[in-house]
Amino acid sequence: MGNMTTVQIGAGAGYSGDRIDPAVELARRADISYLVFECLAERTIALAQLSRKNNLSPGYDPLLDERMKAVLPICHQKKIKIISNMGAANPMAAAAQTVAIARQLGLNGIRVAGVVGDDVLGVIEKFPLEDNGSALSIPPEQIISANAYVGAEPIVEALAGGADVVITGRTADPSLFLAPLIHEFRWLSNDCKTLGQGTLIGHLLECAGQLTGGYFADPGYKDVPNLANLGFPYAEVSEHGGAVITKIEGTGGMITKATCKEQILYEIQDPAAYVTPDVVADFSEVVVEEVGKNRVCVSGAGGRTRPDTLKVSVACRNGYLGEGQISYAGPGALARARLARDILSERLNHHVLSELRFDLIGLNSIHGEKLSPMNGEPYEVRLRAIARAEDRCSADRVPREVEALYTNGPAGGGGVASSTRENIAIYAALIPRDLVHCQIHCEVS
């Protein structure tokens, strides 16, 4: 174990579908006390809520079983505590399932805490949804879920109660990492500077592989060694919040000033005011120093008092999307793709479809016409058509018409792929903090 004045925290996942092997590697080989799995993107919880309502799943992270089976034995043996938002739309079921897995594996005495209370569907109707800075009204029956971004507090409470595994629903990502630091070092809720520094560490770790060279490599410009075996990061945090970010020797990837700076600025707006439920963190004066190979020291974050409101992620039904794609290659590929587009445009000219959109993949589908230079004819082009409709059957018209291009369209089309899916839109709202009451339920394996 590390010395008394530092706490080691590892990042075991940066999103719901993340790779599991690097987390196992961290648990097995790193000298960590906590392993944190961040698994909830904006829309993940809404999709989990929908599939729970439709009895398609219990509503927690679909990889919970696989992850827990992979890391529980080693974490139990090394007394590594696990913290995760894998509870998604049903933290209690996720906690119960974790206890069941522990028992199956013959691991007795693991205390698993489930945190509930982020679900604020019952009160959300009273608050305006924000869209583009202006209020928006959505028919209540279209709202599927509303979950408040909860801070570190309930996790700290669960850890104080002796939990070995803490499973939450919607929690602000950095709070998952800040909580064990508050717990271990007894940081005070008014010590904004230190909470800001802890939030910096959480923000750095929350995307796991994005700190060790994932989403960074650019051959010839930013080369990353052994990306295929990318290791996940962990932080060695001292009691006042100074931290060294590092990874296990021999794993792929790298930790440098550049990888840390990219991740610190990732998804933040004003670097001096990163708003979380715990603190308004200030990263503008952060100092990033390389202190060894794959060892970067981060210090100097600040903070101001947390806001009185909590952000709520509100998921609403937003119709269905029908999509189809088809490829053309060889001489005249572009002309044939354009002809196919014009045909589809005529055949899909129907009032049940809205927002009909076409893309020529390989030409300008990503950066748009203005920013995509044309250097001669592309050898192959893939036409993509997509539209929104109120019902699934109408949305299906798009993939059906794309497929029909095989026998009713230009020559040489191939490789049709299609899908029709429900679209769930996410809006934000702010609610007073005192409307959110979290409860912790603990069970022992």
Next chain:
Amino acid sequence: MLLRDIAHSRTGDKGNLLTISLIAYHEEDYPLLETEVTAERVSSQFSDFIDRPVIRYCVPRFAALNFVLHRPSSESVTRSLALDAHGKCLGYALLNLEI
């Protein structure tokens, strides 16, 4: 030269906001970024994607700039029909700027 020769970038998203960082490889190039890559210039580069002017934050400690792009409400991650609904590929359109 292209911005890509002296700086790197990562794009993130929050609803209909896009954030694009621009970080100098060498600290001595930071003043050049600050002078050349103005909010106006970035707004004009991304005029097809945004519905209000780009906001720029300067982070001299990191030799970096951070841009916030405001997309129309139909173009949020969860609603957009674009192939890259997040807009995560856009950072490389910034690195493609000639300076």
